[in-house]
Amino acid sequence: MKRPPPKPATDDESPGVPGFRTWRGIYLFVFVFFLLVVALLTLFSRLFA
């Protein structure tokens, strides 16, 4: 085995986006936004069915 992958040590860095202190916060926001989009699309389908 040659070498294990290096540890990504940058997750603790601030993303520099107002309102977010960590990258985990950004990822959580993307996930919640995705859920919201799916919910809105479902609502859209029902509204115009």
Next chain:
Amino acid sequence: MNTFDWIVLLLTMIGIAAYGAWHTRHTDHLDTYLKGSRTMRWGTIGISVMATQASAITFLSIPGQGFESGIGFVQNYFGLPLALIIVCAVFLPIYRQLGVYTAYEFLGQRFDAKTRLLGAGLFLLQRGLAAGVTIYAPAIILATVLGWRLELTIIATGVVVIIYTVTGGSEAVSLTQKWQMGVIFGGMVTAFFILLARLPPGLGFGGAAHIAGAMGKLQAVDFSLNPDKRYTLWTGLFGGLFLSLSYFGTDQSQVQRYIGGAALREGRLGLVFNALLKIPMQFSILLLGALLFVFYQFHPAPVFYNRVEWRHNATGTNAAVFQALDERNATLHLVKQEKIHTWLDARDHGDTVAEPAARVAMLQAEADTETVRKEARAALRAANPLAQTKDSDYVFIGFILDQLPHGVIGLLIAVMIAAALGSKAGELNALGTTTTIDLWRHFRPLAAHDEARNVRAAKWLTAMWGVVAIAFALFAGFSENLIEAINIIGSIFYGVVLGIFLVAFFLKGVGGTAVFWAAVAAQTLIFALFLLRHRYPGLDISYLWYNLIGCAACVVFSLLLQATLGSDRTATATAHPL
């Protein structure tokens, strides 16, 4: 197209390409040439990632998909945001930390030279074949509809993209993609609003959406567990996650777009930009298609939307059959219009008794016109077995040419060509880079220290791939089956490549020899499944499953082989210095 359209088209296309080539003409550092400018910010990276994925076929075919099958195709993208979170959190930091030019270079550092060459080879094989189709597929549609010569369309678009991609490398690709996406967004928004304005007075977006919904075109999310359904929430989530992870995490044409930039933050935010916008963007394009469907309920709708193909075959003894189908379609279309108006009246007056009956009558009228369209396709196939019978790709381009004002027509044709150039440039850039870094430098290690020579090699190899793509597009033959064939080829290789990367990232105890032979065995398994599918009907599965099977087989075989080989064997594996 008139002179004004040509001016808009040529100014937009040549202007952007010339700007990209001129602005990056002094790019002579390998790092900048292959990864782009170190000052690149997240907006440029995000748009570049988006432009590489969005080919001309996206803007020609997806409105047609919305027109024909509704907006359910949007579910195909449900796995994308989740995949991009994984790429942001795991793949990108490692690529940047190692300072690699290609994703396969990472395999060399993590495993050994042979695994790196295997990963690069699989990418070059798959993407190299697809490169010709990226030029050919939109060219055949534009040439058919606009009466351009196919070979000139292929050569002109191919040469333009080669010039600025070779001149400025990755930086030119990202820079031009930014402006090309500007043209694309501007053009699509213009088309959307013109379409809304051309709907019958008083109908508006709400009325049009209700008609599209009643006719089954606005079912965006399907929770069904029925495996026969192609697009559901579940296939989108699981299949989409898997495909997006392969594409964004291991395909050099995407990796190259986000590994550059001023800092890790810029690449991550560029990907987050795509994770947030991709589904709404695809939804908008599909919705445009669904609204086109409504538009054609109130305007004369051809029985077959590729009118050039239809007219070309409506000769001799076929003429009477084709004319009869045209006439039946026109009659049924008028009947359907009447039924739609009856249903709208019942609905607007809140008549709960008449409304359901009117809806059933409207749907029956739609089914009748669909029957005639099927008969038209059958008649076309009977008249000419080589005829293209899939006409949904021609719906949007037909609307552009027939309904939009001059100037806007030129802008929308520019949208299609901009999308073709943007995705083509990303592909050529990645093919040239992978060939330079993973093959040329590997086999000529002494040359690796001569930066100017490296840049020259990268330029020549990028140009070579451009010429290969043009040649392939010119001599490829027929588009429809070819596109499907290329998708199948992609699925055959994608799963195994993703499997290698997942082992690299998450299974730290597995070494190069184990993963290499596991990948070879997994690839052999996929080839066997593919080749034996006709002999054994039980193996005749959708090619999309090859992605999952290839990846799972590679991971499982790696673990088994590693357990068999033991740590001593892999420690002395053929590790090769990079």
